[in-house]
Amino acid sequence: MRIPPALRxxxxxxxxxxxxxxxxxxxxxxxxxxxxxxxxxVVDEAGTRRPYVNVFVNEELVMTPLGEVALMPxxxxxxxPSVAGG
Amino acid sequence: xxxxxxxxxxxVSVGTKKGxxxxxxxxxxxxxxxxxxxxxxxxxxxxxDPRDGRTAYAAAPHGSEPWGPAVYRGRAGESLKxxxxxxxxxxxxxxxxxxxxxLEPGPADEPETIYAGVEPAALFRSEDRGETWGDIDALxxxxxxxxxxxxxxxxxLHSVLVDPRKPRHLLAGIxxxxxxESKDGGRSWTTENRGVRAEFMPxxxxxxxxxxxxxxxxxxxxxxxFQQNHCGTYHRGPDGGAWTEVxxxxxSDFGFPIAADPNRKHTAFVTPLIGGxxxxxxxxxxxxxxxxNAGKSWRRETxxxxxxxxxxxxxxxxxxxxxxxxGIYVGxxxxxxxxxxxxxxxxxxxxxxxxxxxxxxAGVAK
Numbered sequence: 001m002r003i004p005p006a007l008r009x010x011x012x013x014x015x016x017x018x019x020x021x022x023x024x025x026x027x028x029x030x031x032x033x034x035x036x037x038x039x040x041x042v043v044d045e046a047g048t049r050r051p052y053v054n055v056f057v058n059e060e061l062v063m064t065p066l067g068e069v070a071l072m073p074x075x076x077x078x079x080x081p082s083v084a085g086g
Numbered sequence: 087x088x089x090x091x092x093x094x095x096x097x098v099s100v101g102t103k104k105g106x107x108x109x110x111x112x113x114x115x116x117x118x119x120x121x122x123x124x125x126x127x128x129x130x131x132x133x134x135d136p137r138d139g140r141t142a143y144a145a146a147p148h149g150s151e152p153w154g155p156a157v158y159r160g161r162a163g164e165s166l167k168x169x170x171x172x173x174x175x176x177x178x179x180x181x182x183x184x185x186x187x188x189l190e191p192g193p194a195d196e197p198e199t200i201y202a203g204v205e206p207a208a209l210f211r212s213e214d215r216g217e218t219w220g221d222i223d224a225l226x227x228x229x230x231x232x233x234x235x236x237x238x239x240x241x242x243l244h245s246v247l248v249d250p251r252k253p254r255h256l257l258a259g260i261x262x263x264x265x266x267e268s269k270d271g272g273r274s275w276t277t278e279n280r281g282v283r284a285e286f287m288p289x290x291x292x293x294x295x296x297x298x299x300x301x302x303x304x305x306x307x308x309x310x311x312f313q314q315n316h317c318g319t320y321h322r323g324p325d326g327g328a329w330t331e332v333x334x335x336x337x338s339d340f341g342f343p344i345a346a347d348p349n350r351k352h353t354a355f356v357t358p359l360i361g362g363x364x365x366x367x368x369x370x371x372x373x374x375x376x377x378x379n380a381g382k383s384w385r386r387e388t389x390x391x392x393x394x395x396x397x398x399x400x401x402x403x404x405x406x407x408x409x410x411x412x413g414i415y416v417g418x419x420x421x422x423x424x425x426x427x428x429x430x431x432x433x434x435x436x437x438x439x440x441x442x443x444x445x446x447x448a449g450v451a452k
Contacts, residue, residue, distance in 0.1 A: 006148070006149035006153055007149075007153070009167075009168070036170065036171075037170050037171055040154060040171065040172065040174065041148055041153040041154055042153075044154060044174070044182035044183070044184075045174040045175050045176075045177065045179075045181070045182050045183070046175075046179075046180055046181065046182040048182065050152055050153065050154050051152070052152035053152045053153070081152040081153070082152070
């Protein structure tokens, strides 16, 4: 998983971490267990992805709920803020 | 960032749409600017903890907007760091915190306690200087919650009062729900809106639904409180009960902040605006209005304040320091910071060209 600069304070500067998870929700839980607090930056306490936070799996933008996106060994997940500009 | 803050200096912490700034001065004549802190972020509230005179707290998004709300802490004048966790609702509540609006230090004998008022309206308490937070259930899941309506700025809890005489005595102001009071440390809450108008409701004096804009203790120290509301200015005496409307003598019943003289009873300052959609100073003349008798009469102060100033002051935009005589600080939504060191009789602009100012907080470095 690629970590955006804004969240590297949680990962002690690491820009990439390797996780085992069957879907994106499980991946966020695994990430949280290693780096407490980071999950809250991606989803709120109701489990909803924050507005303007994009998740990509193998460069494909995820448009469905995170729990519905299964992961395979070797998948690369990016979390990035959207441009949200004009 | 610039310069260490000397002990005894007055510290004015300013939250803007583009970071937080500190203005500090040993004599309140010459000011040194430091910052930005949390650069580029919208800093909704930025305070110096008066209990130690050293710790700064800020409410801002984590880094930038997309990453959700955060609380920052650090030594005043140095970098701020996000605490481990921001306030958040319980799992299963279906609610999610979108912004932290207000940070309020807890009682003097609980130096690690701090309260946070958030949007959607809720109150949280931290007992470890903001690292972790607990839900104040009795207020956050109050039976009336399902009918709470947002103000124009959102459904936010923006005012928190902690009684210095009785730390379990708390008040909270929510737009546009009204004032709630707890006398048992937050285990139970009552609505406290008697006598407060709600012109936008069919019943002008409902039990709740008022649009409180700001609450502050009266410097009397006896539990009296001032309130600026969307519909008037109010004072409540030491025994609680109904509020007394004290709008008479002011040019408008609309304004956002209200700040009290902490050393002098019944003395407060307001910045009336043309309400409610225009929200600028009447006739374009920036003015601070002062009462020294709990609102029975008001005096308009404009010396040093600009004319042709079609701007306003936001909810957290005014604060007083505890010196004698007090200093008063007002930040505008067009990025100017004004200060008075003679109880409001004259004013001097100490900063210009900031981003819109969202909060002003004055204290003394220890």
